[in-house]
Amino acid sequence: MPTRLEDPMTDVRPQGSADPELAIKVRGLRKSFGDVHALDGVDLEATPGTVLGLLGPNGAGKTTAVRVMATLLKPDAGEVCVAGLDAVREATALRERIGLAGQYAAIDENLTGLENLVMVGRLYGMKRAQATARGRELLERFELTNAADRPAKTYSGGMRRRLDLGAALVAKPPILFLDEPTTGLDPRSRLELWTTIEELVAEGTTVLLTTQYLDEADRLADTIAVIDQGRVIATGTPDELKDRVGGQRLEVRLSTKEEAPIAARALAPMGDEPPRTVGDTVRVSVARRDGLIVDAVRRLDEAGVEVDDITLRRPTLDDVFLALTGHVAEIADDEEEEAA
Amino acid sequence: MSRLVSDTMVVAERNLVRLTRAPDLLLAFTVQPVMFVLLFVYVFGGAIIIPQTYDGYAEFLLPGILVQNIAFGGFVTALGLNEDLQKGLIDRFRSLPMARAAVLAGRTLADVVTNTLSVVILTLTGLIIGFSFDASIIEIAGGLGLLLLFGYAFSWVFALLGLLVSSPEAANSLGFIAVFPLTFISSAFVPVESMPSALRWFAEINPFTILVDAMRALWVDQPAGNSVWGAVAWSLAIIVIFAPLAVARYRRAAGR
Secondary structure (H helix, E strand, C coil), X not given: CCCCCCCCCCCCCCCCCCCCCCCEEEEEEEEEECCEEEEEEEEEEECCCCEEEEECCCCCCHHHHHHHXXXXXXXXXXXXXXXXXXXXXXHHHHHCCEEEECCCCCCCCCCEHHHHHHHHHHHCCCXXXXXXXXXXXXXXXXXXXXXXXXXXXXXXXXXXXXXXXXXXXXXXXXXXEEECCCCCCCHXXXXXXXXXXXXHHHCCCEEEEEECCHHHHHHHCCEEEEEECCEEEEEECHHHHHHHHCCEEEEEEECCHHHHHXXXXXXXXXXXXXXXXXXXXXXXXXXXXXXXXXXXXXXXXXXXXXXXXXXXXXXXXXXXXXHHHHHHHHHHHHHHHHHC | CHHHHHHHHHHHHXXXXXXXXCHHHHHHHHHHHHHHHHHHHHHHHHHCCCCCCCCCHHHHHHHHHHHHHHXXXXXXXXXXXXXXXHCCHHHHHHCCCCXXXXXXXXXXXXXXXHXXXXXXXXXXXXXXXXXXXCCXXXXXXXXXXXXXXXXXXXXXXXXXXXXXXXXXXXXXXXXXXXXXXXXXXXXXXXXXXXXXXXXXXXXXXXXXXXXXXXXXXXXXXXXXXXXXXXXXXXXXXXXXXXXXXXXXXXXXXXXX
């Protein structure tokens, strides 16, 4: 016999389990496009005033996740709570509290910088004068004052991204979504944008950033979630993730592959684990320190080995990614064996 | 509701301001119809047999070419919306706490302004080359209103088109393929009596014919039948069907 215990008048809690401690809380998020599972059960968390980095290759599902959190897409399943608001049921209220800057500068190239910002401000419900004042403030902040009255099509790539970020900040949103904000930017513009993002976080903004670049996630993110094929395969601080990948890798290519065993013996004391040899190349994982290459060259010279090329590689996204997916696969294999 | 109105005005203003920054587009808008009028009147005009009740081909043609032109006015909406979609602007608009229908309502409202401009230019051209009104001020204004209403309805068709296709080029081609036969298999350029029976059957039920006949009734005092009310009904029906479809599409529109 069904009984109804709750009194609808007294139950005023929001339907989503809003957690005031978290600026972003995603549980079991799924989204498919036809047969493609773009998001296959994603969990994410960000505390207020921090940067959560979504790291992953193209097609991993990063953009889909951002689009769901920014109310542009409805999830198939799961709970998406941003700024304490449910992204589906309370989408309208949530739009007042988020800013979105995408992979492409979403600005009207035929409008001036100021006109772009005023338009966005008025669409947030500001009066024209208020929107103009806010627009000028943002142009000042992003060093676009001199270009304020020029059509945006005359702007450089870096200026467009700054204007785009300005548009996302018009309503001073507590949550900012940045979808690959520096893709396609030159190194200088990239650094400037990083500095701006750091300033915003220092002022208390929570940022969700997607990126393909480890260095970007490394510099900006407090927490990184590595995404692949619609799943979060690792979460942690940048240092935690790098520890899982290991340190740097020393690669020595020899003149003749017959000398490889000698070279491997000479380099063995430097490595965390025994060197591996493939043809004429010897690879060894090394802890990061100064003078590595000099040390390696001296050892090889003492052993009388002729060297063609010697390189020291830092972990790249590829390394992190390969290491992480490899690790996950091993665990899965072990579990299967145990179960058998 | 007041939010819908104010957001619509902001978007309409944006679209009109950006038009002034793309003078080539504005030129295409104004020069192309003038060119069409001149070509039709001077190249085909002498060869087309029109009913005795008309005082020359210019008088027959102008209402027709105005209707064709107003149907094409919505092209700017298709191209503009598709460009906004590709550039991520629609994503931005959809992430803002603005009225859902405002982006499309503002876009189509801007078309009314540009349509008015091109109707005026075309009518002045017509007056120069031999068209003359046989109508009261009220009938002239009524004809203008009818044209703009029909153009507004077509802007919603083009809004849906712009949100459905993958590129502005595709919007352009598909729009032409759809609108050209509709305007040519109508009473716009030649009397439907001169067409083979199958085409004539189509031409007589074609809303473009109904609208052209209504314009001729209002502006050059030709027999109207039910065409004025028919034209209003068609315009309203197109809006009632296509505006909700376009807005529904907009709400699910995905950039790129």
